[in-house]
Amino acid sequence: MCRSDVRQAVLAKNDDLAALLREDLAERGVTVVNLLSSPGSGKTELLGRVLARAVQRGVPVAALTADLATENDAQRLARSGAPVQQLLTDGLCHLEAGQVRDRVDGWLPADTEVLFVENVGNLVCPASYDLGETLRIALMAVTEGEDKPLKYPTAFGSAHLVAITKTDLAAPAGFDEAAFRANVQRVNPGVETVRTCARSGDGVDALLERALAVRHAPPAHRPPLAPGPHGHDHGHGGHGGGGHSHSHDPAAAPLA
Template sequence: MAFKVIKEDILSENDGVASEVRASLAQEKTFMINLISSPGAGKTSFLEVIGPKLKEEGISFVIVTGDCFTSRDAERLDALDLPVVQINTGNACHIDAQLVASALEDVDLEGMDLVIVENVGNLVCPAEFDVGEDVKIAILSTTEGDDKPIKYPLLILESALAIINKTDLLEYVDYDMDFSVENIRKINQTIKVIKTSCKTGEGIDAFLSWIKDKIKIKKIT
């Protein structure tokens, strides 16, 4: 029997396209975030809250939203007159770099401050696929249980920011916030944690201040 040593990262093809996306964003100094959460954690609701505020601040942005079959998320964002590009992933449970590259072909990135990728609701697969983003953001929520960080450590490890959403429901659910945050920190010592509620507005300003800093840093580097 003959043997050939190969030693190649299986995601190298995806990572190559992600590097091309990253290079074209770097050219325009556009910051890109990749929002990842389980279904129903509040990605679209979060965008419905921060989108108009980003507009008020004069930040130019586009939302690339992924959905398996429907255009419901895109319609919700479009109703608020937010700039949105829809990707239907079909059977795929995540957005990969090629899908983002194709979506961005229709977007004029000149002068664009921010690209927001709203990934397919899933805590496993999207964490694996680099789409050319500057940072991944994990959105967790109080209704889905405080053990999600330890059950899905790759996402926490890969993310620069963890948002714990739906804090307005804390009094109705058995969610141990300290346990959750402690586990997030055990997995990733440098991750920032922001607790938010799209209903009460808690934490939204903290997020806006975080993202504005990131955009500013990208502009000067």
């Protein structure tokens, strides 16, 4: 069996587990939100603000945060008052549905309405793995460059929502927002882009509202189908998109 066949088999198994997890959590009234970004995008700080706002409003939320090592992010997120668990991947560059399922079992509070999953800081490997989420958000800081969506089309092309972070640094960074938005639309036509700033709180309510909205209906935006490694589609019904696909290109393969 060649490497691409092994990869497709791994992804197919993961998709099956993700579908079962999504169904199980939906029956329990839990929506999963998967956050994807590169390291340093500010997603931990922003997620902490979203969790704190939910706690303030009396909305039952929880979070899983993934890293290769340390529990630093879990400690930071726990300051929000929401239930938080750290998931250490032991060197793996992404999360898989089985890891989320195993950690949720026996831990997730019964009244949870939204489970936020902060994926490993990486825009390559995590993009190919369905975690049983209904909403996928790709985040990018203004310091990262307007062409990021073109460099990482799978991550931005599979997102239901794109968030610009650290907008308070846009001017000193010389960030061209119009160019960034145009590049996002090139890889994911019709997807919404929101501006956020953890420091000021801008966009925090918008992200929380979108997470809460998908409890009752799948995301309005359905990312386009993307070609697989040999030009075919790896389609599945995940992410609330009814047949949504990820582009499983060879460059997105897990790191050894």
